[in-house]
Amino acid sequence: MMNSHVIAAHNIDAGYSNKNILSGISVEIPKNKISVILGANGCGKSTLLKTFARLITPKTGQIILDGKDISLIPSKQIAKTLGMLPQSPVIPEGIRVIDLVSRGRFPYRKFLQSMNKDDYNAIEKAMQIMKITELADCVVDELSGGQRQRVWIALALAQQTDILFLDEPTTFLDIAYQVDILDMLTELNEQYNTTIVMVLHDINLSARYANNLIAMKNGRIIAEGTPQEIVTPKLISDIYGLNCEVIKDPVSKAPMIIPKGRYHSSEMV
Amino acid sequence: MIDNSTIMEGHIRRQRRYIIITGILLILVVVIACFMMIYGNTIYMPKEIIRILKSDEMKGAAFTIKTLRMPRMLAAVLTGVAFGVAGNTFQKLFGNPLASPDVIGVTSGASVAAVFGILVLRLNGDIISWMAVISGLAVSGIIYMLSRGENFSNGRIILTGIGMQAFLNSLISWMLLKAAEYDVSSALRWLSGSLNGVTMNQIPRLAIAVCFSVGLIIALNRHLQILQLGDSHATVLGVRKGAVRVGLMLCSLLLIAFATSVTGPIASVAFLSGPIASGIVGHGRNNTIASALTGAILVMSSDIVGQYALPSRYPVGVVTGILGAPYLIYLLIRINRRSE
Numbered sequence: 001m002m003n004s005h006v007i008a009a010h011n012i013d014a015g016y017s018n019k020n021i022l023s024g025i026s027v028e029i030p031k032n033k034i035s036v037i038l039g040a041n042g043c044g045k046s047t048l049l050k051t052f053a054r055l056i057t058p059k060t061g062q063i064i065l066d067g068k069d070i071s072l073i074p075s076k077q078i079a080k081t082l083g084m085l086p087q088s089p090v091i092p093e094g095i096r097v098i099d100l101v102s103r104g105r106f107p108y109r110k111f112l113q114s115m116n117k118d119d120y121n122a123i124e125k126a127m128q129i130m131k132i133t134e135l136a137d138c139v140v141d142e143l144s145g146g147q148r149q150r151v152w153i154a155l156a157l158a159q160q161t162d163i164l165f166l167d168e169p170t171t172f173l174d175i176a177y178q179v180d181i182l183d184m185l186t187e188l189n190e191q192y193n194t195t196i197v198m199v200l201h202d203i204n205l206s207a208r209y210a211n212n213l214i215a216m217k218n219g220r221i222i223a224e225g226t227p228q229e230i231v232t233p234k235l236i237s238d239i240y241g242l243n244c245e246v247i248k249d250p251v252s253k254a255p256m257i258i259p260k261g262r263y264h265s266s267e268m269v
Numbered sequence: 270m271i272d273n274s275t276i277m278e279g280h281i282r283r284q285r286r287y288i289i290i291t292g293i294l295l296i297l298v299v300v301i302a303c304f305m306m307i308y309g310n311t312i313y314m315p316k317e318i319i320r321i322l323k324s325d326e327m328k329g330a331a332f333t334i335k336t337l338r339m340p341r342m343l344a345a346v347l348t349g350v351a352f353g354v355a356g357n358t359f360q361k362l363f364g365n366p367l368a369s370p371d372v373i374g375v376t377s378g379a380s381v382a383a384v385f386g387i388l389v390l391r392l393n394g395d396i397i398s399w400m401a402v403i404s405g406l407a408v409s410g411i412i413y414m415l416s417r418g419e420n421f422s423n424g425r426i427i428l429t430g431i432g433m434q435a436f437l438n439s440l441i442s443w444m445l446l447k448a449a450e451y452d453v454s455s456a457l458r459w460l461s462g463s464l465n466g467v468t469m470n471q472i473p474r475l476a477i478a479v480c481f482s483v484g485l486i487i488a489l490n491r492h493l494q495i496l497q498l499g500d501s502h503a504t505v506l507g508v509r510k511g512a513v514r515v516g517l518m519l520c521s522l523l524l525i526a527f528a529t530s531v532t533g534p535i536a537s538v539a540f541l542s543g544p545i546a547s548g549i550v551g552h553g554r555n556n557t558i559a560s561a562l563t564g565a566i567l568v569m570s571s572d573i574v575g576q577y578a579l580p581s582r583y584p585v586g587v588v589t590g591i592l593g594a595p596y597l598i599y600l601l602i603r604i605n606r607r608s609e
Contacts, residue, residue, distance in 0.1 A: 079507030086501035094552025
């Protein structure tokens with residue numbers, strides 16, 4: 001099962017009300033891969049993700065889905081191709097896991113019709129992938145942060161989109177949950193060839209899990225490529241203003257950065 | 270591990286439970302409605318009521334049934350449905366149980382125009398309804414404009430609305446004071462709502478407004494469930510949120526305005542129906558129909574209590590108001606706790 005949907009940004013300027021954040025961004029997201037957008041706070045990585053997911057309308061330029069300007073495609077049709085996990089979604093009070101995940105089927109459901117076999121299959125599969133089948137009847141408010149995040153991702157999976165955007169899916173989770181979520185997303189990518197684009201804060205986890213990295217600074221893309229190609233002390237110093245050493249992660253062989261602060265370095269002893 | 274059939278089975282089981290609960294609520298509505306027709310100073314048997322309704326008689330028992338009890342019962346059901354659905358829709362749209370039209374000034378907005386029309390301009394009939402409708406819409410627009418800052422905030426709308434509510438209520442009180450020749454019961458209608466003096470010719474337009482608006486809100490139910498997840502999810506799942514939100518708001522405002530123009534702002538029904546209905550059918554379920562039935566039950570049973578169960582007769586709004594006050598206090602305490 002290969003998915004054939006391609007999404008690209010073409011010469012995008014975008015931002016909020018009168019403040020421009022992205023300027024002149026053109027990038028094509030490699031299909032069937034996991035891409036991670038890296039950059040310092042406020043560099044526009046989240047804005048880029050939101051522009052791709054049409055939460056922000058670009059001031060100039062277009063988002064192109066399969067060769068077509070996304071603003072010309074009907075909203076529900078896009079919803080069958082593009083999914084997104086936004087930051088801090090709202091949990092309706094007292095809702096149960098199964099009811100929340102079911103809402104991901106909205107774009108497929110016909111007017112006033114109840115759920116059909118496809119809907120059940122999609123919901124079941126989504127819950128299996130995120131390992132929350134046992135939680136079906138639990139109240140979402142009462143779950144732990146990590147479980148809740150899995151429920152939200154399951155909602156996005158029930159939407160059965162070939163392209164999935166995630167805005168900081170691991171923020172506020174402890175390290176075990178972070179690895180857990182990233183493993184599940186890797187499985188999703190490997191089993192269903194889902195194209196995944198996400199914003200992550202942890203450079204080392206990004207380098208390990210991403211096939212493709214997009215490095216941003218001041219609203220522009222300054223480097224793009226595999227972690228092995230682009231993660232260098234120079235790039236990290238460019239985007240974060242941080243001196244570091246890059247070594248090989250002993251577990252995954254991906255590049256791994258060791259930050260140099262003003263203390264603790266061997267030369268100082 | 271649950272396989273596909275258990276997820277489906279679970280869904281069908283809960284669907285069945287939902288239908289049964291809704292059915293029970295519907296039966297309750299019918300039973301209480303019949304009680305309202307049968308019980309009073311004179312008790313009429315159902316057989317007699319049916320005979321009277323079929324005949325052309327207008328005197329004696331027929332007067333009581335056709336001119337007093339029938340419009341009272343119908344108005345109770347229709348306004349109950351209207352307030353219940355409108356309140357629930359507002360609460361869901363704003364994601365806050367305090368965002369009920371009778372808390373944030375929308376109901377008072379409709380009320381103030383009706384009072385002005387009746388007491389100051391000496392109008393009556395349909396024109397009052399339309400004034401209430403337009404004023405309700407205008408006041409909602411003003412609340413919206415006043416609470417629009419750098420970015421949209423639900424909390425600000427609620428605070429602005431509560432202020433607006435206080436302002437409009439004082440306007441209503443002032444007009445009532447000036448119109449000294451009006452008796453206490455008509456004064457109370459516009460302060461807290463009453464079913465006294467409802468006439469049969471007010472019923473059809475209320476019925477049309479309720480059928481139209483409630484129908485549309487039910488049709489948009491699934492969209493509303495997505496809007497509840499926040500703006501981002503609405504876009505991602507393909508909901509045209511602007512159009513849906515405006516549609517739902519307008520329908521709710523129509524319900525409030527038409528219901529208010531007939532009975533006045535029956536206190537707390539809009540505010541209470543949704544949360545009660547959610548508790549009954551289960552949170553996160555579609556509760557529009559349950560809110561409608563709960564609203565009708567609240568208004569009818571409160572009217573029966575107000576008429577017959579208390580030492581003297583009280584308008585329905587006084588009874589529902591007493592029900593609403595503790596819940597409002599509970600909500601305020603809970604919100605306060607949460608923000609600590």
